Amino acid sequence: MNRPATRPPNHEVSTQMTDSVSATDQAPQPVDANAPVDLPNRIDVRDLDIYYGDFKAVEGVSMTINPRSVTALIGPSGCGKSTFLRSLNRMHEVIKGAYVDGDVIINGRNLYGPGVDPVAVRRKVGMVFQRPNPFPTMSIADNVLAGKKLNSKRMSKTEASDLVEKSLQGANLWNEVKDRLDKPGSGLSGGQQQRLCIARAIAVEPDVLLMDEPCSALDPISTLAIEELMLELKDTYNIVIVTHNMQQAARVSDRTGFFNIAGTGEPGRLIEMDATEKMFSNPVQQETQDYVTGRFG
Amino acid sequence: MSIVETPLPDLDHDETTDGSMTSGSLAGAPMMGIFAGAVVLGALSWLPFGGVNWARWVIVTLLAYIIGTLIISRIVESPRQATDRFATAIMTSAFLLVLLPLVSVVWTVVERGANRFDWAFYTETMRGVIGEGGGGYHAIVGTLIVTSLTAVFAIPFGLFTAIYLVEYAHGSRFSKTVTGLVDVMTGIPSIVAGLFAYALFVLIDGPGHRSGLAGAVALTLLMTPVVIRTSEEMLRLVPNELREASYALGVPRWKTIVKVVLPTAIAGILTGIVLATARVIGETAPLLVTIGITADLNKNPLSGRMATLPVFSYNSYKFPTLPPEASIDRAWTAALTLVLIVMILSATARILSFILKPKGLR
Numbered sequence: 001m002n003r004p005a006t007r008p009p010n011h012e013v014s015t016q017m018t019d020s021v022s023a024t025d026q027a028p029q030p031v032d033a034n035a036p037v038d039l040p041n042r043i044d045v046r047d048l049d050i051y052y053g054d055f056k057a058v059e060g061v062s063m064t065i066n067p068r069s070v071t072a073l074i075g076p077s078g079c080g081k082s083t084f085l086r087s088l089n090r091m092h093e094v095i096k097g098a099y100v101d102g103d104v105i106i107n108g109r110n111l112y113g114p115g116v117d118p119v120a121v122r123r124k125v126g127m128v129f130q131r132p133n134p135f136p137t138m139s140i141a142d143n144v145l146a147g148k149k150l151n152s153k154r155m156s157k158t159e160a161s162d163l164v165e166k167s168l169q170g171a172n173l174w175n176e177v178k179d180r181l182d183k184p185g186s187g188l189s190g191g192q193q194q195r196l197c198i199a200r201a202i203a204v205e206p207d208v209l210l211m212d213e214p215c216s217a218l219d220p221i222s223t224l225a226i227e228e229l230m231l232e233l234k235d236t237y238n239i240v241i242v243t244h245n246m247q248q249a250a251r252v253s254d255r256t257g258f259f260n261i262a263g264t265g266e267p268g269r270l271i272e273m274d275a276t277e278k279m280f281s282n283p284v285q286q287e288t289q290d291y292v293t294g295r296f297g
Numbered sequence: 298m299s300i301v302e303t304p305l306p307d308l309d310h311d312e313t314t315d316g317s318m319t320s321g322s323l324a325g326a327p328m329m330g331i332f333a334g335a336v337v338l339g340a341l342s343w344l345p346f347g348g349v350n351w352a353r354w355v356i357v358t359l360l361a362y363i364i365g366t367l368i369i370s371r372i373v374e375s376p377r378q379a380t381d382r383f384a385t386a387i388m389t390s391a392f393l394l395v396l397l398p399l400v401s402v403v404w405t406v407v408e409r410g411a412n413r414f415d416w417a418f419y420t421e422t423m424r425g426v427i428g429e430g431g432g433g434y435h436a437i438v439g440t441l442i443v444t445s446l447t448a449v450f451a452i453p454f455g456l457f458t459a460i461y462l463v464e465y466a467h468g469s470r471f472s473k474t475v476t477g478l479v480d481v482m483t484g485i486p487s488i489v490a491g492l493f494a495y496a497l498f499v500l501i502d503g504p505g506h507r508s509g510l511a512g513a514v515a516l517t518l519l520m521t522p523v524v525i526r527t528s529e530e531m532l533r534l535v536p537n538e539l540r541e542a543s544y545a546l547g548v549p550r551w552k553t554i555v556k557v558v559l560p561t562a563i564a565g566i567l568t569g570i571v572l573a574t575a576r577v578i579g580e581t582a583p584l585l586v587t588i589g590i591t592a593d594l595n596k597n598p599l600s601g602r603m604a605t606l607p608v609f610s611y612n613s614y615k616f617p618t619l620p621p622e623a624s625i626d627r628a629w630t631a632a633l634t635l636v637l638i639v640m641i642l643s644a645t646a647r648i649l650s651f652i653l654k655p656k657g658l659r
Binding site for chain 1: 467536538539540541542543544545546547548549552553556557560561
């Protein structure tokens with residue numbers, strides 16, 4: 001998909017969208033934040049059940065994830081939010097016996113339609129993991145280029161170094177590593193490694209960026225760096241983040257979804273989804289209220 | 298400016314009371330003393346029998362050292378220290394006992410192999426040699442050819458099986474069967490592998506078949522399970538997060554294995570392969586039945602007998618020509634050569650694993 005070709009017609013709408021989001025920051029306007037935005041890369045999930053073999057991990061999730069925003073998924077451990085996140089780029093299928101029932105539609109295409117190649121899906125929907133996982137055999141530059149190179153794209157030297165610089169700039173890491181691009185990525189600090197992983201993910205130019213607790217292994221300063229990065233990246237990518245840190249969800253996200261389970265062995269469900277301010281101040285469901293105020297979970 | 302001096306508590310004043318946190322110590326010189334005493338006691342043990350008995354000396358010394366440490370430490374130090382020193386003494390003794398035969402073997406091989414450790418041994422064959430002279434050149438070439446062939450067969454079989462087991466099988470019933478069979482194969486007596494290969498080639502070529510290829514097939518049966526096992530372990534050590542990171546970039550599985558998993562594990566896999574090679578290079582029995590022995594150089598592994606170092610050594614020792622010393626010296630030098638080759642292989646494995654280990658993990 002060619003991004004520049006599809007963007008211009010929506011340009012006006014998108015400026016309005018950004019405006020309305022920043023307006024939301026001052027005066028809550030939950031109705032605006034919830035309205036499905038007609039922009040490319042919107043994700044529509046319809047009645048999604050996720051199974052691991054006979055075990056139903058997630059049940060009946062329907063939601064719209066608006067582009068150009070950060071969507072946070074919160075909930076207690078084991079409630080299926082990570083599983084749900086991984087189902088958005090078919091990464092949960094890495095576990096044997098995993099399958100879904102339902103639709104995930106991005107840009108009018110069902111990720112689970114017949115004949116859809118999971119590998120192609122993952123090139124459109126990138127992912128950043130809980131623990132920084134740069135490839136230990138590769139240099140910093142090669143880590144950034146990994147997605148392109150491993151997909152056997154032939155690149156000229158200038159193209160490659162341009163992409164490295166662009167991606168590292170995008171991940172706010174360029175200034176820290178520009179003098180040691182040929183050094184191994186595993187020599188960086190944890191926070192730098194995580195930003196390297198983000199650079200690696202955005203180097204393949206995905207439409208959506210999924211983040212599975214990206215800051216839970218990092219110190220507060222590195223966390224701040226990643227959170228600032230998310231706010232910058234949301235202008236370009238549709239970002240979905242799973243987090244256990246409710247302050248983080250409140251700080252970075254525009255909308256928040258709350259997952260919960262009835263008990264062990266029961267499937268996780270989406271309890272409520274709304275504008276982040278509403279979720280943390282005046283949620284509709286009592287369960288959500290209990291969770292965000294720390295009364296359980 | 299004055300500093301108010303508070304008297305330091307007298308730390309030693311209650312040394313003898315029950316609440317004491319101090320005790321005597323045997324660290325350093327006293328332990329040396331106990332060991333020296335044990336050595337002397339060991340030396341005294343062979344006096345009544347007249348004459349030096351090394352084995353008795355070593356055993357009595359170690360026993361005296363273990364028991365002496367236990368008793369003296371219990372008296373001077375504390376029961377906990379005594380247990381600690383006792384355990385340390387037992388483990389050190391076990392290590393020394395294991396080291397003993399190793400040092401002895403290396404020493405014997407070097408000492409006896411030195412007699413014919415000359416240029417002629419490495420350049421001449423046994424063709425037309427009766428008595429003194431001659432060498433093991435033909436056996437060295439034979440061993441290198443047979444072992445290389447074995448490696449060429451065993452490495453792909455072993456590596457691909459390991460990749461299948463770790464990356465594709467996901468603990469299916471079939472993979473469990475394969476793992477079980479590999480375990481059984483690891484335990485096959487080498488002579489059985491030799492007889493199997495011989496029987497196989499007799500079926501193809503008729504009775505009395507002898508060739509380097511048959512020997513390589515026998516050794517492949519012994520080497521493949523070792524390669525599978527070590528490669529499997531190494532591949533399992535690659536963190537799943539790296540595979541997931543690669544999948545999440547839209548990299549297909551086969552490419553993830555080739556470009557991410559294998560490079561990460563390559564140091565360990567190569568070390569395993571080299572050590573497996575070192576393991577089969579000294580096999581004698583299977584080569585005796587499949588290749589036999591010859592006095593002449595045969596570079597063609599497809600037909601005819603070939604000399605190999607282990608069989609050459611065995612044959613020279615078992616059926617010496619006159620004078621027997623010449624044959625026996627050649628046997629020891631062949632053994633020494635084999636030990637040297639294994640040492641070179643091990644050193645190569647270490648160097649390779651250092652060079653190829655993922656950067657940043659060194």
